[in-house]
Amino acid sequence: MHDTTVVTTCTRDCPNTCGLVATVREGRLIKLGGDPRHPLTRGKACVKAARYVRRVYSPERITRPLVRAHRDEPWRTASWDEALDSIAARMKSIAAESGPEAILYYQGYGERTALKLLNRYFFNLFGGVTTTTGSLCGGTGQGSQNLDFGCRISHDPLDHLNSRSMILWGRNPASTNVSLIPIIREIRQRGGRVALIDPVFSKSAGLADRHVRPRPGTDAFLAMAVARLILAKGAEDRAFMENHAEGAQSYLRILEEFSVEEMCARCDVAVDDATYLADLLIRHNPTSTLLGWGMHRHENAHFSIRAIDALGAISGNIGVPGGGVSQGFEEYGPYDQKFWGDDLNPPRRALLLPRIGEEILRASNPGIRMIYVTAANPVCMAPNTAKVSAAFRRAEFVVYSGHFQDDTADLAHVFLPATTFLEEEDVMASYGHNYVGPVNPAIRPVGECRSEFRMFCDLADRFPFAERFRRSAREWLFDICGPIREQGCSMEALRQGTFRLNAPMVPYADKIFPTPSGKFRFPTSFDPQALDRTDPSYPYRLLTTAPHGFICSERTMAEHAPLPVVVLAKEEAVRLQLREGDTVRVESPAGMVRARLETRAGQRRDVLVSERGGWLKAGHGLNRLTRDISSVVGSGTPYYETSVRVVLDS
Ligand SMILES: Nc1nc2c(c(=O)[nH]1)N[C@H]1C(S)=C(S)[C@@H](COP(=O)(O)OP(=O)(O)OC[C@H]3O[C@@H](n4cnc5c(=O)[nH]c(N)nc54)[C@H](O)[C@@H]3O)O[C@H]1N2
Ligand SMILES: Nc1nc2c(c(=O)[nH]1)N[C@H]1C(S)=C(S)[C@@H](COP(=O)(O)OP(=O)(O)OC[C@H]3O[C@@H](n4cnc5c(=O)[nH]c(N)nc54)[C@H](O)[C@@H]3O)O[C@H]1N2
Numbered sequence: 001m002h003d004t005t006v007v008t009t010c011t012r013d014c015p016n017t018c019g020l021v022a023t024v025r026e027g028r029l030i031k032l033g034g035d036p037r038h039p040l041t042r043g044k045a046c047v048k049a050a051r052y053v054r055r056v057y058s059p060e061r062i063t064r065p066l067v068r069a070h071r072d073e074p075w076r077t078a079s080w081d082e083a084l085d086s087i088a089a090r091m092k093s094i095a096a097e098s099g100p101e102a103i104l105y106y107q108g109y110g111e112r113t114a115l116k117l118l119n120r121y122f123f124n125l126f127g128g129v130t131t132t133t134g135s136l137c138g139g140t141g142q143g144s145q146n147l148d149f150g151c152r153i154s155h156d157p158l159d160h161l162n163s164r165s166m167i168l169w170g171r172n173p174a175s176t177n178v179s180l181i182p183i184i185r186e187i188r189q190r191g192g193r194v195a196l197i198d199p200v201f202s203k204s205a206g207l208a209d210r211h212v213r214p215r216p217g218t219d220a221f222l223a224m225a226v227a228r229l230i231l232a233k234g235a236e237d238r239a240f241m242e243n244h245a246e247g248a249q250s251y252l253r254i255l256e257e258f259s260v261e262e263m264c265a266r267c268d269v270a271v272d273d274a275t276y277l278a279d280l281l282i283r284h285n286p287t288s289t290l291l292g293w294g295m296h297r298h299e300n301a302h303f304s305i306r307a308i309d310a311l312g313a314i315s316g317n318i319g320v321p322g323g324g325v326s327q328g329f330e331e332y333g334p335y336d337q338k339f340w341g342d343d344l345n346p347p348r349r350a351l352l353l354p355r356i357g358e359e360i361l362r363a364s365n366p367g368i369r370m371i372y373v374t375a376a377n378p379v380c381m382a383p384n385t386a387k388v389s390a391a392f393r394r395a396e397f398v399v400y401s402g403h404f405q406d407d408t409a410d411l412a413h414v415f416l417p418a419t420t421f422l423e424e425e426d427v428m429a430s431y432g433h434n435y436v437g438p439v440n441p442a443i444r445p446v447g448e449c450r451s452e453f454r455m456f457c458d459l460a461d462r463f464p465f466a467e468r469f470r471r472s473a474r475e476w477l478f479d480i481c482g483p484i485r486e487q488g489c490s491m492e493a494l495r496q497g498t499f500r501l502n503a504p505m506v507p508y509a510d511k512i513f514p515t516p517s518g519k520f521r522f523p524t525s526f527d528p529q530a531l532d533r534t535d536p537s538y539p540y541r542l543l544t545t546a547p548h549g550f551i552c553s554e555r556t557m558a559e560h561a562p563l564p565v566v567v568l569a570k571e572e573a574v575r576l577q578l579r580e581g582d583t584v585r586v587e588s589p590a591g592m593v594r595a596r597l598e599t600r601a602g603q604r605r606d607v608l609v610s611e612r613g614g615w616l617k618a619g620h621g622l623n624r625l626t627r628d629i630s631s632v633v634g635s636g637t638p639y640y641e642t643s644v645r646v647v648l649d650s
């Protein structure tokens with residue numbers, strides 16, 4: 001048997017963006033493994049990569065276009081021509097009657113490759129439709145770090161090899177960022193220290209020397225307590241604070257408002273834990289602090305993130321090899337962004353993602369009549385499902401492009417079956433590192449699936465602007481990747497392997513920041529009350545974290561357990577007279593979900609932990625519980641501002 005291998009890059013919503021090798025036998029993908037030549041991911045891929053082979057050939061995958069006139073009708077298969085004709089006709093009639101802003105284009109996080117710029121380009125050529133603004137993912141962290149640094153730029157992950165300690169702050173690399181694991185191990189092997197700060201026992205606790213478990217959303221107090229302990233020892237970086245920062249004096253005054261003991265009490269952390277972190281920063285420097293996305297999902301997360309940035313500054317870790325407060329990278333950063341086409345029209349309406357259900361329902365002049373969704377499952381993943389699903393039901397025409405019949409596809413009128421990255425040619429940059437990699441087709445499209453690029457080309461053929469769109473993927477990639485070519489990487493070289501973008505290993509090594517004053521900015525205001533909200537009727541914070549074996553809602557019906565699992569502290573279960581395995585009702589002001597109870601000794605008593613991403617139609621759908629509010633900074637989605645109660649299901 002003759003096997004061939006194809007070098008490619010994982011395009012899933014994951015900061016690793018691994019270099020992969022696909023093994024193909026007689027046209028069929030048989031194996032997906034890590035590419036040992038990738039400088040960062042080095043041949044490691046996760047459990048989800050192996051599983052992806054089954055996903056590509058899943059019997060549940062939709063591989064032919066589906067259409068129906070009404071949502072209550074069964075789907076019927078259609079030709080691509082019929083499906084695309086019906087979409088083009090609707091777009092034209094709606095635009096003629098109500099204007100193009102009556103159409104909402106909703107682009108998700110499922111695949112963010114270079115050619116995806118053209119999705120929005122298509123809608124801009126059409127005349128500009130309603131789009132979205134804000135983020136379901138990392139908006140708050142980015143917005144907050146932009147305030148402090150002028151622009152959020154992270155240390156290259158390979159620079160963490162220069163660290164003598166690391167703080168994983170609300171981040172779970174054991175599940176979400178496996179390429180960091182060897183780096184973390186190496187820091188420890190050389191005698192360095194690693195601390196995890198997370199209210200939950202995530203898998204990353206096993207990577208750390210110490211696990212500190214603050215009350216959710218109150219990390220600002222912890223970061224400030226640690227800063228005070230460093231100041232008390234006289235170990236602060238005075239030179240940085242005086243010469244390269246502004247606002248240091250005001251910040252020091254904020255720190256004086258509370259004693260260390262009081263701050264530790266407010267975040268419910270032992271003073272000994274804060275002392276451990278101060279000692280780690282003083283004696284094991286430089287320290288790299290890695291902010292996770294869990295940190296963002298609070299309404300006032302900016303207070304915490306900015307206090308952590310400030311701690312990095314006070315402890316002398318900004319602009320230093322092996323230091324930094326790092327979070328993420330720009331996955332669309334390396335491309336020529338004029339290909340979004342946003343300058344083709346006057347600014348159009350954009351709806352706020354954190355409140356997308358409400359925003360759609362409220363939109364008027366024109367109202368939203370049609371929704372076009374790509375690589376997303378908002379009915380399951382956006383907050384407050386009741387509203388999102390009402391909003392989708394209100395729209396008279398919904399187009400869904402994706403792989404599986406998920407909760408959002410259930411509310412659509414046309415299902416356009418998309419290829420996976422194994423069936424596509426493209427280019428992929430990362431939100432977790434500085435490498436850009438090739439997406440090379442390993443197999444022919446399964447069934448009649450088409451890449452989104454091809455779908456939009458074929459749809460564009462039905463409009464007067466067809467000529468401006470119809471070029472080959474290679475021609476488009478050549479132009480979109482102009483900035484990468486200018487850095488010295490030809491498209492031929494990029495087809496064969498990864499390229500390291502011209503980005504710093506150590507940002508801000510010159511201590512000059514793109515802020516108006518050129519200096520790092522300490523926060524100069526703090527509102528302790530904002531972090532201190534509890535509601536006795538709903539005593540548990542619902543933390544819906546990243547599952548180990550899946551990415552968000554990328555799963556099939558068959559992969560669901562009958563009920564979602566929720567984990568409560570053993571002591572609380574005893575108090576509520578609930579037992580392991582009980583079916584419980586989890587209730588919030590927004591809704592109710594039935595779940596199977598698990599208990600855990602030592603878990604914080606004020607949280608209820610579950611994995612995000614299970615489908616509503618499979619009985620999961622935890623966003624039936626979440627509130628749709630926006631974070632104060634960065635228009636992020638504070639999923640973890642949801643408090644719940646747990647009662648026995650009777
Ligand atoms: N296996 C897997 N990998 C993934 C994903 C997945 O679903 N599964 N999703 C991908 C996506 S979309 C993203 S955005 C990233 C997310 O990557 P991570 O940020 O690493 O993962 P999360 O589970 O979202 O959050 C990390 C931790 O933050 C903690 N946390 C919550 N609130 C607080 C708080 O107030 N303070 C502190 N200190 N910690 C807190 C949570 O308990 C959680 O364990 O991972 C990506 N990779
Ligand atoms: N309760 C709760 N909810 C959350 C979170 C949380 O922590 N708690 N986290 C939030 C976060 S961090 C994120 S990033 C969002 C994610 O929210 P979404 O982006 O809406 O959802 P995903 O589940 O990632 O779904 C992505 C879909 O894209 C499909 N896909 C992949 N590649 C392609 C492609 O090339 N073309 C097309 N058409 N489809 C493709 C996948 O099969 C999958 O169905 O969810 C958020 N929702």
Ligand code: SF4
Nearest residue numbers: 010014017018046049
């Ligand atoms: S899902 Fe993430 S860790 Fe797994 S192969 Fe893809 S990029 Fe790598």
Ligand SMILES: [Mo]
Nearest residue numbers: 136137138293
């Ligand atoms: Mo995310």
